[in-house]
Amino acid sequence: MRIAVCIKRVPDMDVKFRIAGHAKGVDETGLKYDMADFDGYAVEAALQMMEKEGAGEVVVVSLGPDAVQETLRKALSMGATSAIQLKCDEVPFDGFAVASALASELGGATYDLIMFGRMSTDNANGVVGPMVAELLGLPVVTACSKLEIVAGRGTARRELEGGAEFVAFDLPAVVTIDEGIARPRYPSLKGIMAAKKKPLATKPANLPEPRLVIARMDLPPERKAGRIVGEGAAAVPELVRLLQQEAKVLA
């Protein structure tokens, strides 16, 4: 089976973000980057399918500047077979532009399965996978928490509120992956050394004009300091009064 996994390089979400001077993006100084969380699950799921089959290949694809090569190398060190960088100076916010560039690369090759994370951990639009499917005329299953492929036919489990649904589909297809499918493996030292020798192709990204741009970014307003109204039972009447008259949460 030939699997493509599309991965995105995103900032580490544990840090405190600052907005850049132009207010259209985050200040990148001091940020650490890594593969988006859901994309990690997708890579792991793809590798497990390849290992189970004992054959096939996993091609990882990422769109962006040369820095994405680091993310691609990470996927290679986890065990992916080869990598493609679709080179552009910056990743557009418009998911359709990204999907078009990916579809123009992926449509030319014969993949049995094209995989994505359910959404990127930075922008969280979750649209690129379904748009690629649409552009390529393939069936799409989003947010799979389990995936099985038998003889050219796939079954996927999707988590619902209080239940699950099972979806059947024919290959080739596009799937987007939810967490819980498989814990991404740590790249081993042996994998890191092997990755150095695996092919990483760089091609220009075939990006259309974006139809969406970020107009402005805002941080949530600073929370105002709380007020201590008193202590113990003596404070209750005043608290009730404030909740009724100021906060208006009590009738």
Place this chain on the structure above:
Amino acid sequence: MPTFRAPVVDYRFLFRELFDVASLASLPGYVNADLDVLLTALEEGGRFCEDVIAPLNMPGDAAGCRWEAGDVKTPEGFPAAYAALADAGWLSLACDPAYGGQGLPFTLRFAIDEMLYAANLSFAMYPGLALGVYEGLYAHAGTALKELYLPRVVSGKWAGTMCLTEAHAGTDLGLIRTAAVPNPDGSCLLTGQKVFISAGEHDLTENILHLVLARLPDAPPGTHGISMFLVPKFVPDANGAPGARNAVFCRSIEHKMGIRGSATCVLDFDRATGWLVGEPHKGLRAMFTLMNAARLGVGLQGLGLAGVSYGNAVAYARERRQGRSLSGVKDPQASADRILHHADIRRGLLWMRAFVEGARALATWTAFQIDVELRHPDSSVREEAADLVALMTPVIKAFFTDGAFVATNIGVQTLGGHGYIRDYGMEQFVRDARIGQIYEGTNYVQALDLAGRKLPDGNGRMLRRYLAIVRAELAEAERDPNLAAMANAFGAAVNRLSRGAMHLATKGIANGDEVGAAASDFLQIFGYVAVGHMWLRQARVASQRRVTGGKMDQRFYDAKIRTARYFFERMLPQTETLLVTLMSGAGNVMDFDDDAW
């Protein structure tokens, strides 16, 4: 529970800007040591330590090891973590590819070791000892033993120990009694008892290889009659699988102040089968090749513990609000300021930071010298590097572990009562750090090794070589007007080091106690100068790069320069006091009647 964040950013600076780590790839045998590979390895090795190894640290301390009828059960999660460490190749990263290793440089291994020790010292003892056996066999065993045993250590299937100490023979190994009697087939039967054997028995691997010091029947007394033997827990069968159970048994394990997840064993050898490694009666010398590596490793343990304690202390000081800043309220909307605003909290945190980042640079510098010593094509370059490593070994062992005890205590102090109770894990770092000042040769033994052995060797050749490097760095720093004050302070400390060395050389000839009484002060001066050398270099590089642009951001360079300033103004001046006490001579400690104690 404390968290461990791998110091990847600092290592990126050390590998790319402070030292020319990329040049290692041009040394014979290091073709795989591409800088990209090393940087990725730092990143992913760090993540492995953070996510897989560190979470086992506090529970492992609480549970400890359990001895049951000769078997030892390590804390939950240790066996799986050991297998994961080995499978991923972290265990064997610097081992010879001929035996399944990755053939990567020691410069990377030291960095990964620091992270492992910081994440979980108790756990990291086991791979550390296994690699000790690897190095002992690699350097001294014959081909047959190497081919049988080395691949199994490298793969993580078998682990090992170093069996030196006996109940009556600790520092003085000349006293050991364990006896080895040759068999007609070339093997030996060993009988005796060893104590304080780290990783002597455990459930991490299917076999354990003991490297044992013992005496052959014709051995001369003292240290020149000691030989080294390999005694496997299970004697390998014809296929190299663990076969017959050998007569080496764990009698008990110790209950200790720290590293409670590391099994410290009493081992009984009762006519156990072993094989001589290296030449008869030269075992102590052979064991010293791994002792030296182990001493550097213990220094890295100190560095790791100081680093993890620092990270957690800073995180707490950032959040905890108590009192108001003495220079005026900093956060008027909150009921108190963060303790990070208090001058004395900063004084402590900066002590930790300057110690950790200076020591980390020195460890990396030394590891780089080890790689040159092992791989450089030019023998005179190799010899010089070997001298530098030999000179720095006792300094790193003692100065880093003494510093770690101070640093981890500042860590506790920063959290106040919350540091003293167990929940935050800060007191564990203190307890775990304490052994570093004792094992692999107490810090006094290190000081004697430095002052009594390394200094006189070749009429001070090692020190002369080192001082030439230090003075060259000083001359470079003097060219940068921004560094004038630091260079000035450092120059004075270097002169104190020379004066201390001169005092030892002149007074020590007539009376050995003069060396004994001055050695620890001398080692401390040496440590401050060696770490100061690294701070001067870091300040110089940061000062250049913040102007010309480098790979790190501006704030990183600024912080380096400010930490350097703290080091030169508040830590290095210790050398002044140390020189005064050193010069005061042996009289004030030796002129005391025995019966007055």
